[in-house]
Amino acid sequence: MNPETQPLVETPQLSGEFPGTVWMEVTDRKTVVNRYFGALRVYLAGLLARFPEYRNEADDWLQDFIKDKILHPGWLEKADPNKGRFRDLLKSSLRNFVTGEMRKRETAKRGGKLAVVALDELEQEIPGPEPVSASFDMAWLQMLLAETLEKMKEGCAASENAHVWKIFETRVLQPALEGVEPPPYEELVARFGLRSPAQATNALATGKRMFARHLRAVIAQYESGDKAVRAEIDSLRVFLNKLMPEQNKNLEEKALAT
Amino acid sequence: MNSADRDDPDTTQTIFLSGPKSLARILAQDQAEAALWEPQEMRAVWQHQMRAPIEADLAPIGSSPQEAAEFSDKSFSEVLHHANPPVALLKSIKNFAKQMIKDAEDSQLKEIAAALYYTSYAAGITRHGQRLGGMSDPELRGGFEWALGRVWLDEKTKNLIEEAMKAMESPGE
Numbered sequence: 351m352n353p354e355t356q357p358l359v360e361t362p363q364l365s366g367e368f369p370g371t372v373w374m375e376v377t378d379r380k381t382v383v384n385r386y387f388g389a390l391r392v393y394l395a396g397l398l399a400r401f402p403e404y405r406n407e408a409d410d411w412l413q414d415f416i417k418d419k420i421l422h423p424g425w426l427e428k429a430d431p432n433k434g435r436f437r438d439l440l441k442s443s444l445r446n447f448v449t450g451e452m453r454k455r456e457t458a459k460r461g462g463k464l465a466v467v468a469l470d471e472l473e474q475e476i477p478g479p480e481p482v483s484a485s486f487d488m489a490w491l492q493m494l495l496a497e498t499l500e501k502m503k504e505g506c507a508a509s510e511n512a513h514v515w516k517i518f519e520t521r522v523l524q525p526a527l528e529g530v531e532p533p534p535y536e537e538l539v540a541r542f543g544l545r546s547p548a549q550a551t552n553a554l555a556t557g558k559r560m561f562a563r564h565l566r567a568v569i570a571q572y573e574s575g576d577k578a579v580r581a582e583i584d585s586l587r588v589f590l591n592k593l594m595p596e597q598n599k600n601l602e603e604k605a606l607a608t
Numbered sequence: 609m610n611s612a613d614r615d616d617p618d619t620t621q622t623i624f625l626s627g628p629k630s631l632a633r634i635l636a637q638d639q640a641e642a643a644l645w646e647p648q649e650m651r652a653v654w655q656h657q658m659r660a661p662i663e664a665d666l667a668p669i670g671s672s673p674q675e676a677a678e679f680s681d682k683s684f685s686e687v688l689h690h691a692n693p694p695v696a697l698l699k700s701i702k703n704f705a706k707q708m709i710k711d712a713e714d715s716q717l718k719e720i721a722a723a724l725y726y727t728s729y730a731a732g733i734t735r736h737g738q739r740l741g742g743m744s745d746p747e748l749r750g751g752f753e754w755a756l757g758r759v760w761l762d763e764k765t766k767n768l769i770e771e772a773m774k775a776m777e778s779p780g781e
Contacts, residue, residue, distance in 0.1 A: 488628070488631075491631055491635075492623050492624050492626065492631070495620075495623050495631060495634055495635070496620050496621065496623045496624065499619075499620040499623065499634075500620050503620065519619055522633075522634070522637055523619060523620075523634065524619070525633075526626075526630045526633035526634050527619075527622045527623070527626055527630050527634075529629070529630065534649060534652065535645055535649040535652040535653055535656070536652045536656075539652075539656055544656075545660055545661070545664040546656065546657065546660040546664050546665050547653045547654075547656050547657045547660070547717060547720050548665065548708060548712070548717060549664075550653075550656070551644060551645075551653075551712070551714050551716070551717045554644050555644060555713065555714055558637050558640070558642075558644070559640075561637045561638065562637070562638045562640070565638055583635070583638060586635060587632070587635060590628045590631060590632040590635065591632075593628040594628050594629060594632065
């Protein structure tokens, strides 16, 4: 990495503010950089995985991409929600940027002459959308869920519903994250002193509703409208399903059996 | 100390170490139609309802009859299986259950409420020879049969309902 290159951004703070609610929010350049830096870095590492000679350039190229594209006045404003998802725009732009940089280096190596490696050939060398894109989308989804849960936790604390967060965390989050069975109903009731099924059900149902509401609010910061938000959630679900072929196979077998 | 009691500010940060299966389980919480409890947990939910103190459910809706004051610290099970429960209290339980069927958004809670509703009717018929409301014979019989079909309903309650069905068949006895 060039020692003169000062980092333009710091690693994003995941508990950061989410001030806006609509697509226009993405035109706030610094917010975009802070929020998506992690996912972009993961994606770039994937892009360069097959080019060991360029791996050391990753940090510089990411900084340059942020400076020349994201922070450049007018670039984000061109983003059109009608032309596709925002995260796809970031991915394709970074990919094109890296292709351009690699092309420049190849040309420079040959004293300014045209690169021996033809442009389309070079572009083909960059791996396709999978699995490089998967690493980006995983990082994106992790960031999305972390933000959602952080907001939910804050919301529960602010509305004096800390028990809702705790119950959701105990019954849903910890089992999902630790890969264990959720604590059974009796245990949950005893642990939280829930006096009736109505109380237990309402607490868990409230937690689920809050999760869904915050998830939509976080997505609404880069996708506009209910339809687009719904489509984003569906696409993330499809993406996860593709990463779990075994589970899908089991589901298909179950569906065929019924 | 169990994991729920720990003040663990990093729970959400664990997301960044999680794979697709974990993320899918969390993302699935967005689907409103997913059941809250596992089918095998319905027995525990019903048992919880039966051992819950009646005032926990009836007091918030202002449905604790004064003539049943001595029962205020009893559980649903103690009232419904009592040899001589106050009719007013049985009616309060029935009304509470009816309200829960109407208001609950969760289908599993509605099922629990429906079972409670028919059980209160059964207690009224067996202990006092009285109908707690205006349900017709076919409606009541259908409801009792539905309740008897719930695998999670306890034997004692099933016996109470069967007794009520017999009483309906031979009202003169």
